Amino acid sequence: MAAAPTTDTVTISINDVEIEVPKGELIVDAVKRLGLEIPIFCYHSRMKPVGMCRMCLVEVGFKQPDGSVRKMPKPQAGCTLPASEGMAVYTDTELVHKDRRGVLEFLLINHPLDCPICDRGGECPLQNNTLFYGPSTSRFIELKRHLPKAFPLSRYVTLDLERCIQCGRCVRFTEEISGDAQLAFRFRGANMQPTSFQLTEFESKFSGNVIEICPVGALTSTKYRFRARPWDLETKPAICTVCSNGCSVWFDYRVGKFVRLNGRVNEAVNEEWTCDRGKFGHDFYNSPKRLLAPALRKEDALRTANWAEAYAAILEAFEPGGNAVAALTGPMVSNESYYLLQKLFRGVFRSNNLDHRWTRHLSAASDRLESKMGMPTVATSIEAFEHKSAVLAIGTSLADEEPILFLRLRKAWFKNGTKVVVACDRDTDADSFAHLVLRYRPGTEMALAGGLLAAAVESGRATVPDPVREDLKRYSPSAAASATGVPEDRIREAADILGPNAAIVTTHRLLDVADAQGTLEYLAGLAMCLRAEFNLYALGANDQGALELGIHPELLPSGVALADAEAAAEVGRTMGIEIPREPGLGTHELLRACADGRIKALWLVGCDPFALHADRDLVQRALEGVEFLVVQDIVETEATSYASVILPMLGPAEQDGTYTNMERRVQRLRQVIPDAGDAKPAWRIFAEAMLRAQPQTPFFSAEEIMEEIARVAPAFEVARYDRLGHEGTRL
Amino acid sequence: MAETKLLLEHAHDPSYRTLDGYLAKGGYAGLKRALGMDRQAVIDQVKASGLRGRGGAGFPTWIKWNGIEKDKHAPHHFMLCNADEGEPGTFKDKQLMEETPFLVIEGMTIGGYATQADTGYVYIRGEFVDAARAMRKAIDEAYAAGYLGKNILGSGYDFDLHIHMGAGSYECGEESALMSSLMGERGMPRLKFPHAPLPTVAGLWDLPTVINNVETYAVAPFILERGGEWYSTLGASTKNSRGTKVFSVSGHVNKPGNYEIDFGTTLLDLFALAGGVKGTLKACVPGGSSVPMIDADACSKAVIGYEEMAEVGSMVGSGGCIVLNDQVCIVKFIWRTALFYANESCGKCTPCREGTRWLLQILERIVKGNGQPGDKELLLEICSQIDGRSFCGLGDAAAWPVVGAIKAFPQEFDYYIANGRSMVESDLVLVG
Ligand SMILES: Cc1cc2nc3c(=O)[nH]c(=O)nc-3n(C[C@H](O)[C@H](O)[C@H](O)COP(=O)(O)O)c2cc1C
Ligand code: SF4
Ligand code: FES
Helix, strand or coil, X not given: CCCCCCCCEEEXXXXXXXXXXXXXXXXHHHHHHHCCCCCCCCCCCCCCCCCCCCCCEEEEEEECCCCCEEECCCCEECCCCECCCCEEEECCCHHHHHHHHHHHHHHHHCCCCCHHHCCCCCCCHHHHHHHHHCCCCCCCCCCCCCCCXXXXXXXXXXXXXXXXXXXXXXXXXXXXXXXXXXXXXXXXXXXXXXXXXXXXXXXXXXXXXXXHHCCCCCEEECCCCCCCCHHHCEEEEEECCCCCCCCEEEEEEECCEEEEEEECCECCCCECCCCHHHHCCCHHHHCCCECCCCEEEECCEEEECCHXXXXXXXXXXXXXXHHHEEEEECCCCCHHHHHHHHHHHHHHCCCCCEECCCCCCCCCHHHCHHHHHCCCCCCCCCHHHHHCCEEEEECCCHHHHCHHHHHHHHHHHHHHCCEEEEEECCCCHHHHHCCEEEECCCCCHHHHHHHHHHHHHHCCCCCCCHHHHHHHHHHCHHHHHHHHCCCHHHXXXXXXXXXXXXXEEEEHHHHHCCXXXXXXXXXXXXXXXHCCEEEEECCCCCHHHHHHCCCCCCECHHHCECCCHHHHHHHXXXXXXXXXXXXXXXXXXXXXXXXXXXXXXXXXECCCHHHHCCCHHHHHHHHHHCXXXXXXXXXXXXXXXXXXXEEEECCHHHCCEEEECCCCEEEEECXXXXXXXXXXXXXXXXXXXXHHHCCCCCCCCHHHHHHHHHHHCHHXXXXXXXXXXXXXXXX | CCCCCCCCCCCCCHHHHCHHHHHHCCCCHHHHXXXXXXXXXXXXXXXXXXXXCCCCCCCEHHHHHHCCCCCCCXXXXXXXXXXXXXXXXXXXXXXXXXXXXXXXXXXXXXXXHHHCCCEEEEEECCCCHHHHHHHHHHHHHHHHCCCCECCHHHCCCCEEEEEEECCCCHHHHCHHXXXXXXXXXXXXXXXXXXXXXXXXXXXXXXXXXXXXXXXXXXXXXXXXXXXXXXXXXXXXXXXXXXXXXXXXXXXXXXXXXXXXXXXXXXXXXXXXXXXXXXXXXXXXXXXXXXXXCEEHHHHHHCECCHHHHHHCCCCCCCCEEEXXXXXXXXXXXXXXXXXXXXXXXXXXXXXXXXXXXXXXXXXHHHHCCCCCCCHHHHHHHHHHHHCCCCCCHHHHHHHHHHHHHHHHCHHHXXXXXXXXXXXXXXXCCCCC
């Protein structure tokens, strides 16, 4: 591997122009400083250079004491050559052009000329390089090789072996980036082929990336194959809303229909990668089950209605308000919509019955680590993981729950040697690079967390107040070991690894386990004692936003607790409403209240309780028990059949709005896909309902709402649209 | 001129393959002397000997040994023996390992001592089962008698030696691909200086590593026993080649086999040693299938030496000397050579992967009688697009023979292309 660039600089010349560059910088990158480009195929700046394709050959010499340049006898690969003092690089000589023509001629002799039907045609590095640097004709008159044209590597990826130029990018991606090492080369020489192990399914949570980094149309998306030509596509920047990581992506659509998603560079979040769940998880936009018009239940059947009828019916049912009405939300709703929903409920329906949480454990406001321990629950940015010396991931399978954070953590280990401790009750993908794996018995999270803290205390690295010390006696490392099944020395070693430059990571998944509260407190305590960072990351696209903006029975926007009467009243004044004093019910209580008739009207916003809640039976009783049910969603779900009113809402990419990811980064998503049918953005639905209930100046855009949010919740000042940068901004 | 027998002196004596027999013939005197010397003094002896690598490139051996850090910081220093011997026409390492295994082991131990290596690997070509058996037996004997392992001969120097069998790839003889293979990776070459540190700095598992050919190691005991000065008197008539070299002579000679000669011997003398040419000499590939062939006229002028062979347009290479008489069709010979390289290209880089196959396709078409005007020029062009552009030397090795043959015998190619058949009336039918 080439030497890592350092802060020292060296002077080199590129086409006789002298320039100072970091010592060891690769020549392909160095020439960019002069606005030049060396054509490449196999080189990828996020992976180790391999020098396979030879497209980047340049002439290289060294400056002699007398000022002349002595050229090396052979051309050199620019993608593997580190800059050193006195190096003279030539990218534009007759020889270099001849070499480029030579390499391209070689690559093309066995490459099928099916560009007119190839997915890549029009956005193909091979096509582009051939156009700029290639020979205009071929001297090849032999038979081209023939290989399978549509080998199914996996459900998502189809390999056209004839088109492969054996650059190894795909193989290296699975080795270096995703780490699942699912692809390798088999056979030798011109017969060499990328392949999965024994031709079994290419099983990866990140397989879609190889489609994008393949410089030809060899790796194709099974879903997108032959669906469009690049020049027929409209490509717009967007944010993926499938999970809480909030990756920057490109949305491609054709004649108004979403067809493809690609990764977009955002160094702070996803670098350029996507996970398969995100890349292939946007089918709902084209779903045949899309809700396109409001519907109203009349004579026991749902019939299409207009919006005015729908609003009238809703207001009639919700206006009695107070404890008798409630709303539950899902994660794919914008900050602006969440804000307006709570304003509608608190201001118009005088109810705090609002929740966005679906985990078994719901912390009471007074139990939240922020209020109880003064410990922030989101501390570490995705990017900052790269420089952590140690990370404890506990109670989470990161590759499944925070896939992009998983890639960043793997990179931290791969590039910077970050020590990763994985504590989980089952195998996780992160085990493969873990320094230490703590496999505990299901349900013993609290004992392990206690044991870790006790070990830190025992070793003298952490001090805790006496009552805690007393309490920890039940979790001495040896007691924790016998409770969890994790060897005692591993518990001690794990505690030893953590320190000031460490981060502890868990997710809302931990809120589903027994003793979640105690576990969290021990973990936060551990972080606090060791001056490490503690993170309890959200899972849904905008769960974090829902929390920050008051979709909570006891919390208002900006995290002000209802119990704090003075502060709550102040928030109400800024919002221009009077906030009801009585706290609302959390999700479980709320469903129970629906089931036994205490709650008469329930509004579901982008959520299917059957899919999100652990107790199906309770959900069914609740949806049957409630007198009036509004189901506002993008697509039909199991809950829609229980609805009194169905409100079609637009998907995230069909409207303007912002989303707060798990590291509290607010990012803007502009409308990239045209409206679907009569559906409206959620915020507009709430705004129109408010307007019909009480005369007031309506909101005309999401941006206006953000202006108000910034006043109510000052943390969102940085999220005003004129301030949000390309990479979004962390609160 | 007679054969100078150094390495091969006792090769035919079965007792030499046992430790006792080896000791009886003065074996291990070199190591014993080395262990009594300062490490640098050992390297200086090798420097004085003028020994150059016998694996093909002729790189001065002492420079590699001297390149290893003197203050050992790394957890390991490695000594690798390249015993992959895949070059068609070359079979000297096979004989050296089968019949003089202790020379190789002693040589590696000397090198190991000089470079503070604690571990050595002999990477033996997969097909060389007999050689591996002989080496295994000798290594076991050496361990039992304290010539390997801990505290060798009471000197305090520890050296472990392991055998690794290749899996049948020519490319794994290329030193960096050999290391990939040894580390359990696909047999593909790795980045080289100046793109990556030298193997002496970061080789096997990124640790300091010396790699030499079997024959190179086998020479070391003699240098240490009799002194570098003495060794450098052999071959002194040449510009810069010293000592003896084992040549594997095959093809149209009466007594094919391995012959050890002093540098400075003429090529014709070598043919004579091998019983003389069968029939009329037409051409010779003097240093293994990858070096350019030379015609009879050049053969008659050729003196064996690294620089001397370059003067007649070829190379000493690995010493695989293939003699061709006038019954051989050069076009078919080159087609068969091209088939080898196309099969053995590892696939890593474009010029070699695609170029070797294209060369083969064209040559095959010519041999089948479907040559076209311009084919000869196209072959040369393709070779120029491979030579010096490929990732490792295999591409060059595939291009040189084609260029050499076309240069030496252009008329044979022209004739074959124009007439759809060979110029040589009774050409041998090669299997393909
Ligand atoms: C394609 C290729 C194949 C090679 N095969 C062998 C081989 O089989 N045996 C060998 O000793 N050297 C072989 N070499 C040369 C080695 O790379 C290396 O130069 C040699 O092992 C160094 O040893 P020496 O310095 O003792 O010659 C090969 C080189 C190339 C490019
Ligand atoms: S499939 Fe694509 S990425 Fe993989 S080796 Fe072939 S050309 Fe490269
Ligand atoms: S880009 Fe440099 S060799 Fe492929």
